[in-house]
Amino acid sequence: MAEIVFGFGTSHSPLLSTPPDKWHLRVEADKKNPSLEYRGKSYVYDQLVELRKDEKLDHQSSLPIRTERHTACQHSIEQLGTKLEQMDPDILIIIGNDQREVFNENNTPAISMLYGDTVDHMSISPERIAKMPPGIGIAAQGTSAAEDTTYPIDSEFSSHVISSLMAENFDIHAMKSLPDGPKGPRGMSHAYGFIYRRLMQMPIPAIHVCLNTFYPPNQPSAARCVALGEAIGRAVAAYPKDYRVAVCGSGGLTHFVIDEEFDKGVIEGLINLDMDILSALPEDYLRSGTSEIKNWITTAAILKGSGLKINMQDYIPCYRSEAGTGNAMGFMTWE
Numbered sequence: 001m002a003e004i005v006f007g008f009g010t011s012h013s014p015l016l017s018t019p020p021d022k023w024h025l026r027v028e029a030d031k032k033n034p035s036l037e038y039r040g041k042s043y044v045y046d047q048l049v050e051l052r053k054d055e056k057l058d059h060q061s062s063l064p065i066r067t068e069r070h071t072a073c074q075h076s077i078e079q080l081g082t083k084l085e086q087m088d089p090d091i092l093i094i095i096g097n098d099q100r101e102v103f104n105e106n107n108t109p110a111i112s113m114l115y116g117d118t119v120d121h122m123s124i125s126p127e128r129i130a131k132m133p134p135g136i137g138i139a140a141q142g143t144s145a146a147e148d149t150t151y152p153i154d155s156e157f158s159s160h161v162i163s164s165l166m167a168e169n170f171d172i173h174a175m176k177s178l179p180d181g182p183k184g185p186r187g188m189s190h191a192y193g194f195i196y197r198r199l200m201q202m203p204i205p206a207i208h209v210c211l212n213t214f215y216p217p218n219q220p221s222a223a224r225c226v227a228l229g230e231a232i233g234r235a236v237a238a239y240p241k242d243y244r245v246a247v248c249g250s251g252g253l254t255h256f257v258i259d260e261e262f263d264k265g266v267i268e269g270l271i272n273l274d275m276d277i278l279s280a281l282p283e284d285y286l287r288s289g290t291s292e293i294k295n296w297i298t299t300a301a302i303l304k305g306s307g308l309k310i311n312m313q314d315y316i317p318c319y320r321s322e323a324g325t326g327n328a329m330g331f332m333t334w335e
């Protein structure tokens with residue numbers, strides 16, 4: 001029977017692939033953002049600067065601190081890549097999300113899975129990078145492919161998981177291949193691209209589970225993600241081949257406004273695989289980029305029955321502005 005032998009979570013932020021002296025390029029976008037989500041409310045940049053003025057975030061976002069934390073993140077990413085290579089699983093289940101790279105407003109499934117034999121990881125041309133917003137083009141190399149590459153999906157295993165979930169009353173949007181994105185064919189979303197580009201040394205047959213964490217009105221709730229993860233765990237345990245399975249949650253933690261206190265609670269739930277904590281996380285906090293924590297919640301629920309325990313746990317809040325914008329990075333393994 002298939003067995004879960006390794007779990008990990010990783011942030012996949014553009015900042016991880018952006019030199020710290022260029023992080024300010026995204027601050028201009030922060031200043032124009034009409035809805036920076038923080039603790040269940042929407043703010044504009046200047047309101048957050050005022051609200052958080054006592055936290056000394058100008059120091060936290062200074063270049064020396066940015067550089068220190070960026071270096072620490074690179075170390076964590078290297079460690080994750082090494083551990084994944086050492087574990088050498090037969091299958092990697094990746095829980096991720098889409099950010100209007102594959103799905104558009106007319107087609108945004110709450111939970112979708114691939115069941116074809118392959119998935120494309122595409123490169124981005126220098127011309128296209130040049131047209132991207134400041135700070136995004138520079139980071140694109142961290143999630144896009146160096147050159148167009150096709151990776152294996154375990155169609156049989158994925159179909160088994162989809163059928164098992166359907167039998168447990170989860171209605172899964174099934175895709176033989178990914179649709180063309182709103183801006184044309186793009187291959188996998190960056191939540192997956194980061195894993196392939198930065199962590200996977202050798203191609204590992206994968207199962208992609210995609211959650212609509214971001215976009216109203218059909219985001220699965222935290223409690224639903226717990227139920228989904230538990231059901232995926234049961235589907236894996238029921239699979240007849242003796243596969244060694246790894247599971248990965250991609251994204252998070254709080255962003256684009258960092259909230260260390262909220263992350264603390266999330267991390268407590270993740271470390272202890274405590275589904276009571278994770279399923280009770282307030283929905284109005286899990287908005288915007290922070291919603292990607294749901295990828296970790298689902299992962300934790302899959303791992304719950306595996307007997308694996310937390311091993312590595314790195315938390316690195318990467319502030320890019322005095323308003324508290326940036327991305328709190330999480331890197332964890334369960335072994």
Ligand SMILES: [Fe+2]
Binds near residue numbers: 251
């Ligand atoms: Fe993301």
